[in-house]
Amino acid sequence: MAPSLLSTTGGLLILFCFASAVRNSGKYCPTTCGVADYFLKYTPGVDNDLDELLTELETIANLTQGSEETIVHMKDSAAVSQKTQPDLLFKKSTSMLEDILRFEKTIVAQEQQIYDLQNLISSNERRMADLKQLSIQLHQKCSEPCKDTVEIQSTTGTDCQDIANKGATTSGLYYVKPLNAKEQFLVYCEIDSFGRGFTVIQRDGSVDFNKDWTQYKNGFGYLSPGDNTEFWLGNEKIHLLTATTTIPTVLRIELVDWEGNKKYADYNMFKLGSEADMFRLTYGYYFGGDAGDAFDGFDFGDDPSDKFYTSHNGMQFSTFDKDNDKYDGNCAQQDGSGWWMNRCHAAHLNGKYYLGGRYTEKDAGEFGYDNGIIWVTWHNRWYSLKETTMKIIPLSRITAGGQQAGAKQFAGLGV
Ligand SMILES: [Ca+2]
Numbered sequence: 295m296a297p298s299l300l301s302t303t304g305g306l307l308i309l310f311c312f313a314s315a316v317r318n319s320g321k322y323c324p325t326t327c328g329v330a331d332y333f334l335k336y337t338p339g340v341d342n343d344l345d346e347l348l349t350e351l352e353t354i355a356n357l358t359q360g361s362e363e364t365i366v367h368m369k370d371s372a373a374v375s376q377k378t379q380p381d382l383l384f385k386k387s388t389s390m391l392e393d394i395l396r397f398e399k400t401i402v403a404q405e406q407q408i409y410d411l412q413n414l415i416s417s418n419e420r421r422m423a424d425l426k427q428l429s430i431q432l433h434q435k436c437s438e439p440c441k442d443t444v445e446i447q448s449t450t451g452t453d454c455q456d457i458a459n460k461g462a463t464t465s466g467l468y469y470v471k472p473l474n475a476k477e478q479f480l481v482y483c484e485i486d487s488f489g490r491g492f493t494v495i496q497r498d499g500s501v502d503f504n505k506d507w508t509q510y511k512n513g514f515g516y517l518s519p520g521d522n523t524e525f526w527l528g529n530e531k532i533h534l535l536t537a538t539t540t541i542p543t544v545l546r547i548e549l550v551d552w553e554g555n556k557k558y559a560d561y562n563m564f565k566l567g568s569e570a571d572m573f574r575l576t577y578g579y580y581f582g583g584d585a586g587d588a589f590d591g592f593d594f595g596d597d598p599s600d601k602f603y604t605s606h607n608g609m610q611f612s613t614f615d616k617d618n619d620k621y622d623g624n625c626a627q628q629d630g631s632g633w634w635m636n637r638c639h640a641a642h643l644n645g646k647y648y649l650g651g652r653y654t655e656k657d658a659g660e661f662g663y664d665n666g667i668i669w670v671t672w673h674n675r676w677y678s679l680k681e682t683t684m685k686i687i688p689l690s691r692i693t694a695g696g697q698q699a700g701a702k703q704f705a706g707l708g709v
Contacts, residue, residue, distance in 0.1 A: 334429060337422075344418055351411050358404050365397050445519050446480065453535055454483035455688050458491030466519045473538040479531055482517050484685060488694040492546065493535060495527040496643065496684035498667060503631050503644040507616040510632040511569065526632075526644070529573040529611060533566040535686060542689040545577065547643070549585055549669050550681040552651040557585035557672055562689055572610035572618045575634040581692075586671025592640035594675070604670075606641055609634035629665040640675075642668040648678035 368390055450469045451457040457468050465485050470493065471478040484492040497515070501524040505514055513528025536543045545564035549557050563578030580587040591605030603620065610618035612635040614627040625638035633644050645667040648657065653676060655662040666678025673679065 337425070337429070340418075340422060340425075344415065344422070347411065347415055347418075351408060351415075354404060354408055354411075358401060358408070361397055361401055361404075365394055365401075368394055368397075447483075450478065453539075453686075453688075454481065454485065454491035454493040455691055456491070457483055458485045458489050462491070463489075465521065467517055470535070472534040475531075475534045479528075480517055481527065481531075482519075482521055484521065490687060490691050490694050492685040492687045494521070494683060494685040495532050495535070496682065497521070497524045498643055498645075498647075498682045499524050499680065500647045504646075505613065505632060507613040507632070510611065510613055511573075529566060530569065532686075533568055533573060536565045537568070539688065542578065543686050544581060544689050544692045546683075546685050546687065546692070547583075547585065547669070548683040548685070549672065549679050551673060551677075552680050557583065557669075559583035559585040559587065559589075559669070560692065561589060564686060567610075572612075572616070574608065574610045575606055577607055585669055588641035588669045588671040590640075591636075592670045594670075601640075603637040604640035605636060606634045606639065609636050628661040628663050630659070631665070638663070639668065640670045642666070643679075643682045643684065645678060651677045651680065653678055 371390070444467065446467045446469070447457075447462060447464065449457045449460050449462040450471065451460060452472050453470050454468065457470070462468070462483070463485055465483060467480055468483045469478040470481050482494040482497075484494055486492075501515055503526065505526070510526060511529050513526050513531060515525030516523040517525055542563040543565065545561045547559045547561075549559075560581035560583050561577040561579070562581040563576075565576050567574035567576070577589070580590065589606045591601035591603070594600045594604070597603075609620075611632060612618045612624075612626040613632040614624065614630075617624045617626065619625040619635035619637060621635070621637040625635035626632055629635075629638060629642060630646050631642065631644035633639060633642055642665070646658075646665045648666050651666075651673070653666055658665050664675035666676070667680075667682060668675050668677070669679060669682075
């Protein structure tokens with residue numbers, strides 16, 4: 295009996311754990327649907343366990359019946375023996391009476407066991423009914439369309455500065471439609487108290503940025519009104535946002551390390567080429583910041599050509615499935631990211647996330663190259679930054695309120 299009872303109870307405990315997880319997980323309907331399916335798959339198993347319990351109870355009941363018949367038979371035999379041969383069978387009948395007492399005790403114990411088992415069955419049946427009810431509720435919930443509670447602001451414009459110029463003062467999600475764009479698309483606008491509207495094009499942290507050409511072209515990850523999710527806006531959109539503007543665009547890069555320090559670097563006249571030109575990165579010049587100019591390359595001391603071959607201005611975009619770098623091998627594949635690879639990099643903001651920051655060649659997988667989230671003019675190539683943000687703003691607005699104001703405004707991912 296015991297193993298069957300244990301497995302039944304254990305199975306129910308697992309089910310209840312999942313039931314509470316559903317409630318806690320809240321808003322993501324697909325997960326809830328998955329749990330409902332799980333319940334339905336599990337129900338026949340629990341039903342089988344209950345059937346087995348019933349069968350075993352019947353067996354015990356039969357055994358008890360048999361014992362009772364034996365006792366009656368023994369009592370009769372003792373009576374007959376005492377009548378016919380009282381002297382010879384006296385000792386034997388005494389022993390038989392002791393056996394009868396033992397049997398009677400066994401029967402009482404078995405009846406108690408049956409009573410307990412019946413209680414357990416009733417309890418299991420109640421729990422099954424509860425589970426069925428829960429399953430029905432989940433089904434109803436999952437058949438409703440998933441409600442999107444994300445708030446999208448109503449102001450639209452060619453970019454976030456245009457939206458701020460129209461009076462928007464709240465950071466959040468907005469639709470923008472740059473001059474040559476065929477359709478509008480969603481962006482996160484960071485609007486500060488100086489009326490500056492930054493269009494955020496990248497937020498990186500723990501999410502895997504090892505994606506293919508098409509994903510980098512169209513964008514991936516999630517935009518959120520609270521700016522606490524990670525994403526790549528998409529090369530095509532970044533191209534549209536920067537290609538047709540009459541005022542030069544400043545790219546602001548913001549970095550956070552594992553000690554919580556924040557630094558930034560600005561590049562003026564930032565543009566992304568079209569897909570025909572492999573989304574080539576160009577900028578006019580380093581516009582300042584306290585993180586240093588890693589886009590200009592870095593002299594690692596390995597080779598005199600280090601700086602030349604790790605600069606990024608003028609590089610085309612590479613992904614593991616589209617190698618446009620200046621290296622015999624495939625930088626994007628070896629470093630697990632899409633980026634404006636040279637041979638390969640001094641800045642690598644779509645790199646791999648390393649908890650705590652410091653990592654080694656051994657940590658870096660099969661290739662063993664520096665594949666972290668790197669800005670080498672601040673921390674060396676074996677230190678992976680905790681968070682990065684890339685955002686753009688027209689040059690005419692960047693200095694409003696002072697250069698440092700933008701850096702102070704930067705709140706971080708809040709994790
Ligand atoms: Ca190559």
